[in-house]
Amino acid sequence: MFKKGVSLLLAFVLLTVLAACSGGSGGSEGTGSGEKPGVKSGGDKKVTLKIIHWQQENINNYIKAFNKKFEDQHPGVTIEYTTVPADATYDQLMQTRMNATDADIIPLKFSFVGAPEEWSVGAEDPLWKQWIDGGLIADLSDQDFIKHYNPVDVANAMTYNDKVYGINMGKVSFTGMFYNKDIFSKYSLEVPTTWDEMLNVMATLKDNGVTPIGFGGKDVWPLNLAVQGLQASVHDDQLAYIKGLWTGATKLTDPVNLEVLEKAQILMDNAINGFMGIDYGTLPSLLTTERVAMIADGTWDATTIDAANPDLNYGYFPIPGSNNPANNKDLAGKYDMTWMVLEKAKNKDYAVKWLEMLSQPDNYTEFVNAAGFLPTQPNVKLESKFVGELEPYMNNFKLAWDQLFINRPNLGQYIREASVHAEFLAPAGPLKTPIELAEKSQADWDAAAPK
Numbered sequence: 001m002f003k004k005g006v007s008l009l010l011a012f013v014l015l016t017v018l019a020a021c022s023g024g025s026g027g028s029e030g031t032g033s034g035e036k037p038g039v040k041s042g043g044d045k046k047v048t049l050k051i052i053h054w055q056q057e058n059i060n061n062y063i064k065a066f067n068k069k070f071e072d073q074h075p076g077v078t079i080e081y082t083t084v085p086a087d088a089t090y091d092q093l094m095q096t097r098m099n100a101t102d103a104d105i106i107p108l109k110f111s112f113v114g115a116p117e118e119w120s121v122g123a124e125d126p127l128w129k130q131w132i133d134g135g136l137i138a139d140l141s142d143q144d145f146i147k148h149y150n151p152v153d154v155a156n157a158m159t160y161n162d163k164v165y166g167i168n169m170g171k172v173s174f175t176g177m178f179y180n181k182d183i184f185s186k187y188s189l190e191v192p193t194t195w196d197e198m199l200n201v202m203a204t205l206k207d208n209g210v211t212p213i214g215f216g217g218k219d220v221w222p223l224n225l226a227v228q229g230l231q232a233s234v235h236d237d238q239l240a241y242i243k244g245l246w247t248g249a250t251k252l253t254d255p256v257n258l259e260v261l262e263k264a265q266i267l268m269d270n271a272i273n274g275f276m277g278i279d280y281g282t283l284p285s286l287l288t289t290e291r292v293a294m295i296a297d298g299t300w301d302a303t304t305i306d307a308a309n310p311d312l313n314y315g316y317f318p319i320p321g322s323n324n325p326a327n328n329k330d331l332a333g334k335y336d337m338t339w340m341v342l343e344k345a346k347n348k349d350y351a352v353k354w355l356e357m358l359s360q361p362d363n364y365t366e367f368v369n370a371a372g373f374l375p376t377q378p379n380v381k382l383e384s385k386f387v388g389e390l391e392p393y394m395n396n397f398k399l400a401w402d403q404l405f406i407n408r409p410n411l412g413q414y415i416r417e418a419s420v421h422a423e424f425l426a427p428a429g430p431l432k433t434p435i436e437l438a439e440k441s442q443a444d445w446d447a448a449a450p451k
Contacts, residue, residue: 046076046077046078047076047077047078047346048077048078048079048080048347049077049078049079049080049105049347049350049351049354050079050080050082050097050102050103050104050105050346050347051063051067051079051080051081051082051103051104051106051354052083052084052093052094052097052103052105052106052107053081053082053083053090053107054083054084054085054086054090054107054109055083055085055086056086056300057304058303058304058370058371059337059367059370059371060083061370062366062367062370062371063081064081066357066358066363066366066367067079067081069357069363070353070354070357073357074350074353077350079354086109090109094106094127095127098131098136098342101342101344101346103342103345104341104342104345104346104347104348104350104351105339105340105341105342105345105354105355106339106340106342107337107338107340108128108166108337108338108340109336109337110334110336110337110338110403111156111157111158111166111168111335111338112128112129112157112158112159112160112165112166113126113334113335113399113403113404114126114129114403114405114406115129116406117243117406119243119246119247120246120406121246122408122409122449122450123406123407123408123409124409128160128340129160131340132160132161132165135343136342136344137165137166137340137341137342137343138165138340138341138342138343138345138348138351138352139163139164139165139343140164140166140167140341140352140355141164143164143352143355143356144356145355145356145359145360146164146167148359148360148361148364148377149167149168149359149376149377150376150377150378153168153335153376154376156335157335157376158338165340166338166339166340167338167339167355167358167359168335168336168337168338168376169336169337169339169364169367169371169373169376170335170336170337170368170371170373170374170375170376171333171334171335171336171373171374171375171376171394171397172298172299172300172333172334172336172373172374173298173299173316173318173331173332173333173390173393173394173397173400174225174228174229174297174298174299174333174334174400175225175228175229175232175318175319175331175332175400176229176299176316176317176318176319176331176393177213177226177229177294177295177296177297177317177319178287178294178295178297178301178314178315178316179191179293179294179314179315179316179317180290180294180312180313180314181313181314181315183205183210183290183293184201184293187204187205187208187210189201189205191315191317192317193320193325193328194320194322194323194324194325194328195320195321195322195323197320198319198320199266202270206270210292210293211271211272211291211293212270212271212292212293212294213267213272213292213293213295214271214272214278214283214286214287214291214294214295214296215268215271215272215276215278215283215295215296216275216278216279216280216281216282216283216297217275217276217277217278217428218276218277218278218279218280219279219280220423221280222280222283222296222297223268223275223276223296223423223428224418224422224423225296225297226264226267226296226319227260227261227264227420227422228332228400228401228402228420229296229318229319229321229332230260230263230264230267230321231260231400231401231420232318232319232321232330232331232332232398232400232401233318233319233320233321233322233327233328234256234259234260234263234322234327235256235260236327238401238404239404241256242404242405242406245445246406251442252415252438252441252442252445253435253438253442257438258435258438259321260321261422261434261438262434263321264422264425264434265422265425265426265427265434267296267319268422268425268427268428269427271427272286272292275428276423276428283295283297283301284297284301284305284308285308287305287312287314288305288308288309289309298333299316299331299333299372299374299387299390300336300371300373302316302372302384302387303370303371303372306386314386315386315389316386316389316390316393317393318330318331318332318393329396330393330395330396330397330398331390331393331394331397332398332399332400332401333397333400333403334400334402334403335376336371336373337371337373339355339358341355359377361377361379361380364377364380365380368380369383369384372384372386372387373387374387374390374394374397401418401419401420402418402420405418405419407419408445408448408450409448411444411445411448412440412443412444412447412448413444414437414440414441414444415442415444415445415448416444419441421437421441424437424440425437
């Protein structure tokens with residue numbers, strides 16, 4: 001009896017161990033309820049979907065909420081959403097993750113712009129083109145959700161070599177100024193539609209002890225947004241001028257470029273004292289606390305302004321660089337934030353599902369209202385009064401200078417990157433006159449010409 005009892009006990013222990021091993025311990029994902037190993041109750045594999053992004057609070061908050069919604073609909077999926085500062089930190093993270101295939105979805109800060117043309121001999125391919133040509137970005141052309149987007153915007157912002165490689169989430173402008181409507185009303189000022197009217201606005205404000213303009217000069221690039229506003233209205237055809245720099249038909253010392261620099265200097269002469277020490281994050285507060293009547297900034301910062309002072313009565317207008325109102329009536333800017341799926345992503349199928357869900361009109365509408373973008377989908381109901389007021393300025397939306405410019409490699413400081421460098425011009429920098437800056441810029445351009 002004793003031996004029989006021991007045998008039964010051993011058999012029971014063995015059965016218990018076997019049952020435990022088949023029940024999901026030791027890392028197995030089975031549940032013992034008849035499901036296939038590795039599958040959760042919602043039918044989704046247990047995966048970690050990796051997405052990176054730059055830090056932009058309003059958009060980050062929306063994406064975090066959307067990620068939770070996606071996880072709820074796909075119970076096997078956990079989303080790892082990594083955000084870093086929007087400066088070179090993000091650029092480095094993007095390249096590192098792309099090279100290591102350590103992400104599933106990566107957004108560009110813009111759209112597919114900057115590819116060399118036949119006339120830009122020696123120009124370097126932008127990273128996005130290198131990635132697509134290298135087979136690193138997934139072709140989304142056959143995805144049904146592409147049909148949710150405006151065909152014109154798909155062609156302009158999401159397509160390369162007749163294939164769709166990204167989903168662009170909206171348009172923004174950065175060639176205008178936010179202004180305090182109550183201050184303008186107090187001094188009987190109208191929105192300026194010509195350069196002479198702009199001069200009158202600034203003079204009237206200064207005569208009444210009001211600082212006209214705020215710039216975020218410490219980070220440099222925000223200062224040059226205003227210059228791009230001038231370029232968009234002073235140049236008859238920016239792309240033709242840029243092409244001419246490559247072919248020799250135009251020069252940076254031409255009257256049209258000198259006009260841009262002269263007017264940029266006037267804007268800086270009407271700016272708040274010490275503007276080169278003001279960082280970009282502080283810029284909106286100059287407007288919300290009424291330290292200035294206007295700030296040169298991108299339309300995306302409207303949500304920041306609203307959060308800082310919900311009662312502020314403000315608007316936005318194109319910087320009128322010309323005395324011909326027709327040249328000043330439209331805003332320029334960029335297609336902002338284009339999502340790309342990595343071709344060799346570990347979870348490519350779920351990355352596409354994520355984009356498909358985000359592209360559903362109801363989700364896209366929520367996103368575009370949170371972001372403050374002008375939509376790339378039709379029939380989107382915009383909640384923001386501010387964004388609604390922008391629409392007349394966006395009827396003939398055009399790309400800004402830095403979206404069109406194709407630069408030479410190995411350039412000097414006066415013409416590098418997007419070539420707009422008013423920070424060298426007084427009162428921001430050491431060069432006293434526009435012609436000095438223009439000549440140094442042209443010299444840098446010539447020195448980098450292909451041999």
